[in-house]
Structures are given as structure tokens and as C-alpha cells.
Amino acid sequence: MAFTGYVFENKESIMPYLEDAETGTTVQWAKAQALRLHAFVMVGYPQIIKGNPDKYYNSVCFIGRNSDLIETYQKTHLYTTDENWADEGPGFKSIYVPGLGKVGFGICMDLNPYRFEADFMAFEFARFHLQQQTDIILCSMAWLSSVSNNQINYWCRRLLPLYYDVYGNDEESQTDRQNLGANGNRKVLFVVANRTGTEKGTNFCGTSCVIYISSQKQISPLNILNDHEETVMVVDTSHTLQNL
Structure with a gap:
């Protein structure tokens, strides 16, 4: 918005x-x-x-x-x-876009457990995009500042199923495990555009970023803005997602 x-x-x-x-x-x-x-x-x-x-x-x-x-x-x-x-x-969406691959969309709270009532380890958003084999996840954010100020770590933790096996032995977990290993080394770009500043007393945390995620337990930032930085971030991903 x-x-x-x-x-x-x-x-x-x-x-x-x-x-x-x-x-x-x-x-x-x-x-x-x-x-x-x-x-x-x-x-x-x-x-x-x-x-x-x-x-x-x-x-x-x-x-x-x-x-x-x-x-x-x-x-x-x-x-x-x-x-x-x-x-x-x-519900969540992931669609095929020629020239980009499988593109998924998220808005802010989508990354969190449903209404903060669902099991934290349910990972509804991440598991959906694992099942859909999404290549690029685009998130528009109005994420609030917090005392801990570790938004990047938290977002990456909420995407854990995309790069780490966190599942049990039930049938659904077995399917997720197979999706995690599909096509060898799955690569995903996680893109966040988050606002900065204050609105009606509410402070926002900025830290817009582009994060590279690999199913081989690899996750690394390609670029991160600070909590108050307003600029155009340009990230060359041409060598990152060669499987598209």
C-alpha cells in the first residue's frame, strides 16, 4: 500500500x-x-x-x-x-511467468503463522512455495520495527523449509522432503520491499533485501538496505538462477 x-x-x-x-x-x-x-x-x-x-x-x-x-x-x-x-x-499464489519462472507473492503477515495462532513450525507460506517449486518470491511489506531489530534473520527463519529439512515422518512431510530435493539444487530468490519511517505513531523497519536461497542449506543476502534507507536497489541475479 x-x-x-x-x-x-x-x-x-x-x-x-x-x-x-x-x-x-x-x-x-x-x-x-x-x-x-x-x-x-x-x-x-x-x-x-x-x-x-x-x-x-x-x-x-x-x-x-x-x-x-x-x-x-x-x-x-x-x-x-x-x-x-x-x-x-x-490463499497463497504461485504462477508461471515466461522469462521469470515460477513467481510467488506475499504480503507482510503472510510469512507469519496464521493469526499468530498456528504452530510456528507449520510454516504455511514457506511450505506452499516449496510444494509449488516457486523460483522467485516477491513480498510487499509494511513490517514494523521491533526491539530485537533482526528482521532479516526472522524472515529467513520463516522460510526455513526452503533450505532445510524440518519435517517429520508423516506422508505430507515426506512429500515436502521430496520437493526440497527436487531437481537437485533448488534455487529461490526472496525479494522484500519494506517501507521505512513512521505513520500515525507506527514505526516501520525498512531493511528491503534480496536473498538467495538454495536447497543445499545455503542462504545468503545479495543486497540489504538499512532500516531508514530509501533508494533504488539494483541486484544482478543473472548468475544466481540459471535453472530458469
Whole structure:
């Protein structure tokens, strides 16, 4: 929600900023940037789907190089701030995109256990993308600052199943173990764009990053910004994901 801000108290307060997935201000901006840069563009916004009743979502649009809308993803795991106004999305997504491979989407709380009530070791988000054999995970964030200030470590820990065997002996775990070892050395890029600064007394932690993950128990940052840095990060990944 880069253009609207993130901290809304209720449905009434966010109503003026709601957009549809095709003609909304944010989506139109993203399409224009995709054409200008001949690039894929992803950006978050508060989405409305008209109906009876209307549905509100914390969403991202993913735009192709020719300004076509490839995908809309609605946040699956809601944070308390989202629960003030947003509906829960239908589920995680991973799609094949020519030129990129399998692309998965996430928004902030998606990385956490569902409502902070699910088992921490369930790893819902990571296991989904392991099963889908996702190559690139793109996450739009409004992640809050914390006392421990170790967001990168925490995000990587939440992706543990992508690079380490954490499973038991049940059938589902056996399938996950097979997916972890599929095609030898699985490689994944984890890309985070997280906001900095303060909104209505809420502080955000920045630390946007691109992390390389390998199923051979390897995880390493390709670039990380600091907690207050606002810039354009450019990372050459051409030698990282040669399996695409």
C-alpha cells in the first residue's frame, strides 16, 4: 500500500482509497511504469471487489512488461491492522511467468503463522512455495520495527523449509522432503520491499533485501538496505538462477 499508507482504523477511513484491480490509480501507475521501463512491476494497494456485500482486500498487482495485468494477489494472513477493514484473501499464489519462472507473492503477515495462532513450525507460506517449486518470491511489506531489530534473520527463519529439512515422518512431510530435493539444487530468490519511517505513531523497519536461497542449506543476502534507507536497489541475479 505504497501510495495510500497502511494504518487505517476502520472500513470508513479506507473507503476513499479503495481501487479496483483494472482501472485503479495504483494499477494504472504500475502499468505506465512497466511500459516506460519495459519491466515487470509489482505494487500494493487497497482493493475493492464490488458485490453484495463488497469485498475489501490488501492486495498487490503484478504487471507485465507490456503493461498487461498478470496477477492480483490478496493478502491471506491478516495482521491486526488489516483486520480493521480487510477481508481474508483466498490463499497463497504461485504462477508461471515466461522469462521469470515460477513467481510467488506475499504480503507482510503472510510469512507469519496464521493469526499468530498456528504452530510456528507449520510454516504455511514457506511450505506452499516449496510444494509449488516457486523460483522467485516477491513480498510487499509494511513490517514494523521491533526491539530485537533482526528482521532479516526472522524472515529467513520463516522460510526455513526452503533450505532445510524440518519435517517429520508423516506422508505430507515426506512429500515436502521430496520437493526440497527436487531437481537437485533448488534455487529461490526472496525479494522484500519494506517501507521505512513512521505513520500515525507506527514505526516501520525498512531493511528491503534480496536473498538467495538454495536447497543445499545455503542462504545468503545479495543486497540489504538499512532500516531508514530509501533508494533504488539494483541486484544482478543473472548468475544466481540459471535453472530458469
